[in-house]
Amino acid sequence: xxxxxxxxxxxxxxxxxxxxxxxxxxxxxxxxxxxxxxxxxxxxxxxxxxxxxxxxxxxxxxxxxxxxxxxxxxxxxxxxxxxxxxxxxxxxxxxxxxxxxxxxxxxxxxxxxxxxxxxxxxxxxxxxxxxxxxxxxxxxxxxxxxxxxxxxxxxxxxxxxxxxxxxxxxxxxxxxxxxxxxxxxxxxxxxxxxxxxxxxxxxxxxxxxxxxxxxxxxxxxxxxxxxxxxxxxxxxxxxxxxxxxxxxxxxxxxxxxxxxxxxxxxxxxxxxx
Amino acid sequence: xxxxxxxxxxxxxxxxxxxxxxxxxxxxxxxxxxxxxxxxxxxxxxxxxxxxxxxxxxxxxxxxxxxxxxxxxxxxxxxxxxxxxxxxxxxxxxxxxxxxxxxxxxxxxxxxxxxxxxxxxxxxxxxxxxxxxxxxxxxxxxxxxxxxxxxxxxxxxxxxxxxxxxxxxxxxxxxxxxxxxxxxxxxxxxxxxxxxxxxxxxxxxxxxxxxxxxxxxxxxxxxxxxxxxxxxxxxxxxxxxxxxxxxxxxxxxxxxxxxxxxxxxxxxxxxxx
Numbered sequence: 001x002x003x004x005x006x007x008x009x010x011x012x013x014x015x016x017x018x019x020x021x022x023x024x025x026x027x028x029x030x031x032x033x034x035x036x037x038x039x040x041x042x043x044x045x046x047x048x049x050x051x052x053x054x055x056x057x058x059x060x061x062x063x064x065x066x067x068x069x070x071x072x073x074x075x076x077x078x079x080x081x082x083x084x085x086x087x088x089x090x091x092x093x094x095x096x097x098x099x100x101x102x103x104x105x106x107x108x109x110x111x112x113x114x115x116x117x118x119x120x121x122x123x124x125x126x127x128x129x130x131x132x133x134x135x136x137x138x139x140x141x142x143x144x145x146x147x148x149x150x151x152x153x154x155x156x157x158x159x160x161x162x163x164x165x166x167x168x169x170x171x172x173x174x175x176x177x178x179x180x181x182x183x184x185x186x187x188x189x190x191x192x193x194x195x196x197x198x199x200x201x202x203x204x205x206x207x208x209x210x211x212x213x214x215x216x217x218x219x220x221x222x223x224x225x226x227x228x229x230x231x232x233x234x235x236x237x238x239x240x241x242x243x244x245x246x247x248x249x250x251x252x253x254x255x256x257x258x259x260x261x262x263x264x265x266x267x268x269x270x271x272x273x
Numbered sequence: 274x275x276x277x278x279x280x281x282x283x284x285x286x287x288x289x290x291x292x293x294x295x296x297x298x299x300x301x302x303x304x305x306x307x308x309x310x311x312x313x314x315x316x317x318x319x320x321x322x323x324x325x326x327x328x329x330x331x332x333x334x335x336x337x338x339x340x341x342x343x344x345x346x347x348x349x350x351x352x353x354x355x356x357x358x359x360x361x362x363x364x365x366x367x368x369x370x371x372x373x374x375x376x377x378x379x380x381x382x383x384x385x386x387x388x389x390x391x392x393x394x395x396x397x398x399x400x401x402x403x404x405x406x407x408x409x410x411x412x413x414x415x416x417x418x419x420x421x422x423x424x425x426x427x428x429x430x431x432x433x434x435x436x437x438x439x440x441x442x443x444x445x446x447x448x449x450x451x452x453x454x455x456x457x458x459x460x461x462x463x464x465x466x467x468x469x470x471x472x473x474x475x476x477x478x479x480x481x482x483x484x485x486x487x488x489x490x491x492x493x494x495x496x497x498x499x500x501x502x503x504x505x506x507x508x509x510x511x512x513x514x515x516x517x518x519x520x521x522x523x524x525x526x527x528x529x530x531x532x533x534x535x536x537x538x539x540x541x542x543x544x545x546x
Contacts (some may be wrong), residue, residue, distance in 0.1 A: 112500065144418060
């Protein structure tokens, strides 16, 4: 089965394998791209992570994740900026195509979403020179509106692209179908993202009906209602031909053997993506 | 405490009281507006419901609900149209200001959200003459994107207003803060809704952090992160001065005595809305 153009976000098997085991399992099945999380890198160390990933000739489609810029006070925001710079360094060290930014929601106790959005913009602007000099593009990931309060107050592709337009070179977007499939402006904004050369990553999974949990009930491709092939066609028409990165945060799939999850990802990538 | 300008959507106390009991409890506390659901009307009958509501001189800010237009086949869609006409008749009989439309999501087995949206538009167009001749405005309620698959594929105020613009007289929008608070275009679209004379209802509750259930974990005003006063100001600036209708679907609040829920609604209406 085809594995070219497929990337596995290692959160998909985070409960089954550590980074080394996951990369080895991917390599064994012919998968040539992965996307690790900082937490996974921390477990075996940055140097060893880079060695394992490069040793298997793996493309790193995303490094997850920076962001979470809003905070109630200036020192909290500075702490976030410092931590994002560290994330940029790590992304550079493992040779990631981009650092994904889950930008953060409302600061604790706040109801000011416009204010949170301003903090996000300031935070990204503050780390952008460091990202540019390390040649790590920042992939702003618009998250589903159900995460606006506590994870990301950037919630549509249009909003993320407006942000990129203001911030300039070195910024782009991660298009995750789970977050964006419902948007009536999706097609137009994917085309715009292509014209503006902002597409840095394409993440896939599926939206289940019913969805039982806001965070950990993402579906395997084909098990939900997202028209994955149609969206992929739009993304390719917009000029992006990079890998489709499978990112499934699911308490259900985490219960199954890693090999089964990986085999299913490959199978569904071939049949429905 | 002020009760003028407050309406209670009777779903808020649906597990505690039937329609008669709920209306009597509202009247006793000086609340002069309610919004009943069809299921509640059905329990005691349409005639008796109208008698109780009119007997207490209650304004009916919404009748809940029509919609659910998409279906896999033409006969299913016709059935929805027929049922919506019946809902219009009921809304007229109880003297409702509008019939709220929760438009419906994807037909079973479908991944075609653009197709579902077309079915919604066709369905509303099919019932609109009946609504006009009965003088029942149709309030399209954009629902939060987390309901796009199974409840409503109209998910932003802009999308609802575009729909109204195509459908014409007799259509408008219900602005529910729970569904729309996250939208970066909210202010602009509220202003547009005012200019286009489309605001038919203003629903309030709150978005809790964390939200534990996609459907039945709406918050009491003040318990979440929505800046209710700010949004109300925008809506009034857009020319709408009708009641704020409290609609809380919450397995938590349904466990408490109806009187406590009602008293809390009134208190929070005075303090945070």
